[in-house]
Amino acid sequence: MKSCLMCIVAAILLSLSSPTAAQDKTAAVRMGNGSMTFDTVPGWGLGADGKSVLGPTHGGVTIDKAGNIYTSANKGVVVFSPDGKVIREFLGKAYSDMHDLEIREEDGAEYIYGARNNNAEGIKFNSVDGKIVLKLTVAGIARESGLKIRRMNPTAITVAPNGDIFLSDGYYSNRIFRFDKTGKYIMHFGKKGNGLEQFNTAHGMTLDTRYDPPRLLICDRNHRPKGRLVHYSLDGKFLGEVVTGLGMPTSVAVQGEYVSVPDLHGRVVILDKTNTIIAVLGHNPDRRKGASFGIKQENWVEGHFSGTHGSCWDAAGNLYVQDWNVSGRIMKLVRVK
Numbered sequence: 001m002k003s004c005l006m007c008i009v010a011a012i013l014l015s016l017s018s019p020t021a022a023q024d025k026t027a028a029v030r031m032g033n034g035s036m037t038f039d040t041v042p043g044w045g046l047g048a049d050g051k052s053v054l055g056p057t058h059g060g061v062t063i064d065k066a067g068n069i070y071t072s073a074n075k076g077v078v079v080f081s082p083d084g085k086v087i088r089e090f091l092g093k094a095y096s097d098m099h100d101l102e103i104r105e106e107d108g109a110e111y112i113y114g115a116r117n118n119n120a121e122g123i124k125f126n127s128v129d130g131k132i133v134l135k136l137t138v139a140g141i142a143r144e145s146g147l148k149i150r151r152m153n154p155t156a157i158t159v160a161p162n163g164d165i166f167l168s169d170g171y172y173s174n175r176i177f178r179f180d181k182t183g184k185y186i187m188h189f190g191k192k193g194n195g196l197e198q199f200n201t202a203h204g205m206t207l208d209t210r211y212d213p214p215r216l217l218i219c220d221r222n223h224r225p226k227g228r229l230v231h232y233s234l235d236g237k238f239l240g241e242v243v244t245g246l247g248m249p250t251s252v253a254v255q256g257e258y259v260s261v262p263d264l265h266g267r268v269v270i271l272d273k274t275n276t277i278i279a280v281l282g283h284n285p286d287r288r289k290g291a292s293f294g295i296k297q298e299n300w301v302e303g304h305f306s307g308t309h310g311s312c313w314d315a316a317g318n319l320y321v322q323d324w325n326v327s328g329r330i331m332k333l334v335r336v337k
Contacts, residue, residue: 044330054073056097059309072114117153118153120152155202156218163181164234168218175191200223203251206253208254218230229275245269259271295325295327
C-alpha cells in the first residue's frame with residue numbers, strides 16, 4: 001500500500017515537471033486596450049512535448065473559411081486547427097519560408113497565393129492538396145514587360161476582387177508588379193529609394209477592402225526617416241502615407257475597420273480607418289530581443305514578441321501572429337469581448 005502511494009506521488013511530481021504541465025501553468029497575458037484588448041493563449045501551436053512544431057519561421061499567416069490557420073516555415077506550410085493542433089503539413093522544404101501568404105476562394109475551392117523571396121517567384125496553389133496551378137517568374141515578367149530584369153526577391157502578394165495579382169519585389173527592385181488572373185503581366189510601379197513615391201523594402205502588402213474602391217496597403221519597412229504604411233490605388237497612383245509609430249512595419253492585415261501591422265521590433269500596432277493607433281500589442285521591453293531572429297524557445301516570454309513578421313484575423317476578431325524566429329513561433333491572441 002505504501003509503495004503504491006509513493007508511486008502515485010512520484011507520478012504526480014513527474015507530471016508537474018513535464019513541459020506540458022509547465023506550459024499549462026503559464027498564465028495568459030492581457031494586452032491592448034478598449035475594444036482591442038487581447039489575451040494570449042499559452043502553449044497554442046506547440047506539440048505535446050511543449051516544443052515548437054515549426055522549425056525556423058520567416059513567413060506569413062492566413063486563415064481559410066473553416067477557421068484553420070496556415071503558416072509558412074522552413075519545413076513548408078503547416079496548418080493548425082483553431083485550438084492549435086496540427087492538421088497537416090504540405091509542400092515541404094522545397095517550398096520553405098514563403099515570405100507571405102494570402103488565401104482566396106475561387107470557383108468553389110480555396111487557393112493560397114505565396115511570395116517566395118529566395119526562389120524569385122510568386123505562386124498559387126490549392127489549399128488542400130498543395131497542387132501548384134500558377135507561377136509568376138522573372139523570365140515571364142522580362143518577356144512580357146520588356147524590362148531587363150534577371151533577378152527578384154518577392155516579399156508580398158495580394159489579389160484584387162477581379163483576380164488581378166499584385167507581387168511586391170521588396171527585397172530587390174522594390175517594384176510592385178500587377179498581373180491578370182492568368183499570370184499575364186499588366187503593369188508595374190515603384191522603385192527603390194526614400195522619396196515619397198519610392199520604396200525602401202516594400203516588405204508587406206494587402207488589399208484594403210475598407211475603401212470603395214479597394215486600394216493597396218504597402219509596408220515600406222526601411223523607408224527613411226521612418227518606416228511607413230503607404231496607400232496606393234490599384235492602378236499604381238500614390239494616395240497617402242502613415243509614418244508615425246510603426247517602427248519597421250513588416251505586413252498588414254485587415255479586419256473590419258481596423259488593420260494590424262506587425263513591427264519587426266517585437267509588437268503589433270493596430271490602427272483604425274483614420275490611421276489612428278488605437279492599440280499596441282506584445283511590446284518587448286528588452287530592446288536586445290527586438291528585431292531578433294535568434295531568440296530560442298527557452299528564452300521566449302509569454303506576451304513578448306521578438307521579430308513580429310506576419311498576422312491574420314479570424315472571423316471572431318482573434319489575432320494570429322508569427323515571429324521571425326529560429327525556433328519557429330506562432331501565437332494566438334483571443335480578443336476580449
